[in-house]
Amino acid sequence: xxxxxxxxxxxxxxxxxxxxxxxxxxxxxxxxxxxxxxxxxxxxxxxxxxxxxxxxxxxxxxxxxxxxxxxxxxxxxxxxxxxxxxxxxxxxxxxxxxxxxxxxxxxxxxxxxxxxxxxxxxxxxxxxxxxxxxxxxxxxxxxxxxxxxxxxxxxxxxxxxxxxxxx
Amino acid sequence: xxxxxxxxxxxxxxxxxxxxxxxxxxxxxxxxxxxxxxxxxxxxxxxxxxxxxxxxxxxxxxxxxxxxxxxxxxxxxxxxxxxxxxxxxxxxxxxxxxxxxxxxxxxxxxxxxxxxxxxxxxxxxxxxxxxxxxxxxxxxxxxxxxxxxxxxxxxxxxxxxx
Numbered sequence: 001x002x003x004x005x006x007x008x009x010x011x012x013x014x015x016x017x018x019x020x021x022x023x024x025x026x027x028x029x030x031x032x033x034x035x036x037x038x039x040x041x042x043x044x045x046x047x048x049x050x051x052x053x054x055x056x057x058x059x060x061x062x063x064x065x066x067x068x069x070x071x072x073x074x075x076x077x078x079x080x081x082x083x084x085x086x087x088x089x090x091x092x093x094x095x096x097x098x099x100x101x102x103x104x105x106x107x108x109x110x111x112x113x114x115x116x117x118x119x120x121x122x123x124x125x126x127x128x129x130x131x132x133x134x135x136x137x138x139x140x141x142x143x144x145x146x147x148x149x150x151x152x153x154x155x156x157x158x159x160x161x162x163x164x165x166x167x
Numbered sequence: 168x169x170x171x172x173x174x175x176x177x178x179x180x181x182x183x184x185x186x187x188x189x190x191x192x193x194x195x196x197x198x199x200x201x202x203x204x205x206x207x208x209x210x211x212x213x214x215x216x217x218x219x220x221x222x223x224x225x226x227x228x229x230x231x232x233x234x235x236x237x238x239x240x241x242x243x244x245x246x247x248x249x250x251x252x253x254x255x256x257x258x259x260x261x262x263x264x265x266x267x268x269x270x271x272x273x274x275x276x277x278x279x280x281x282x283x284x285x286x287x288x289x290x291x292x293x294x295x296x297x298x299x300x301x302x303x304x305x306x307x308x309x310x311x312x313x314x315x316x317x318x319x320x321x322x323x324x325x326x327x328x329x
Binding site for chain 2: 014015016018019022023024093094096098103104105114117118119120121134138141142143144
């Protein structure tokens, strides 16, 4: 096991990570390093699934930030744009189809888009997987998020039982 | 039911990261505090508070009583309150909270009509310590670095645009 995988596994076992899990904010679904699948709880909306599946590439962790996408676990691909979290003005910026990543400074691929902005939101020494998940959980529980057409089953990998609401 | 002692996740005043310890289900709060003092070497830790509650849990209560309700992070703290000054633009408000107060509770208080009287809900704001954005469910005792006073800055949530 490489040092990046060791570090990730240690952080997934940390108390900080587990407090978030006990609060019902996220749950690890599968880890096949460097790919990690985590279900992240979303705000309850009249039209929207209770959870989204996040697929993270954690290569080089924690020296470099993960990069991630909202994922359809059943189809094995990124959730189509029209099914992603939307607000009044369309898809939320962080989930827009900029590249195959989150369009947010926390994401390894997107960070370069704001080279001198948002240092407090970006990955830096001392940040860990819990910080990344806090960021995504915050985006999915922001008042700007109003609706999403993703089916609830999209948050589950093949072979998992789809719960109506696992919390 | 398993005979293994349950794992208790808890925050400690002055420490950013939560801790865990295994304690027998029938341990009293007093025994739990003694265990934490042994683990941390910090004799000033004397109180256990449930998240966002102001009254310490009575020492004779049993740990299992806390485990049987929905999860709320407990906080092991020294006696007393932490004075919080919240800066917002050119204004500031100040109040004491117990170390178990969450950032969300402090935001709700700070934006309320009697204080800063700001429009919007607590989810529209965030507290910062210097440049660091503090999670809404972080406890005051986790961010005050062991001090009994702290100054935080209230800002609108930063939302990067394309």
